[in-house]
Amino acid sequence: MIVFGTKGYLYQLAVLTLVCGRCGNPAAHTLRKRVTKFTLFFVPLFPLSVKYATQCTFCGAEQKVTREQAEQLRSRSASGQGGPASGMPQQQPYQQP
Template sequence: MIIFGTKGYLHQLAILTMVCGWCGNPAAHTLRKRVTKFTLFFVPLFPFSTKFATQCTFCGGEQQIPQEQADQLLAQHAAGQDGRPYGQAQQQPGFTPPGQGGNPYQR
């Protein structure tokens, strides 16, 4: 008697802030990787299915995405949302940080 089957594994890769396609709210989304492995005698041997998805933490809507898009989202997450490393704030145009520049109302 040979016992075989499948077992699924769910890996959370990142938490991203995006606009949800279901509810339209800017909310946190979890990027997940679901791997299904073939098992023989309850021992996982090899993966035969890998799927990526994002899930909105506000409404719970889930969307399957291709691996290329998941890799791109992970790269953006690693570099920060706008390409800058973490810890560097985004400045508004025309904004001068305190202590860097003179007061325009002072003569």
């Protein structure tokens, strides 16, 4: 008998301060990577899909982003700039007054 299936892994890549497109609050957003892997006898072998998303910590709204946008957001958070990638008009960086 061969036992196979899938298993999901969730990685938190960065925490960014953005203005939420749903609730309009300047809040922390987590940049997450979800990887689904094929398993054989409960051993993960290779990834089947990789998806990226940001989630507002205030209201819980989640927005899917592309790999390129996720890499750009992650590099901006690492350099301390913060802010969204182009193509994400509903989320804007929060500027301290």
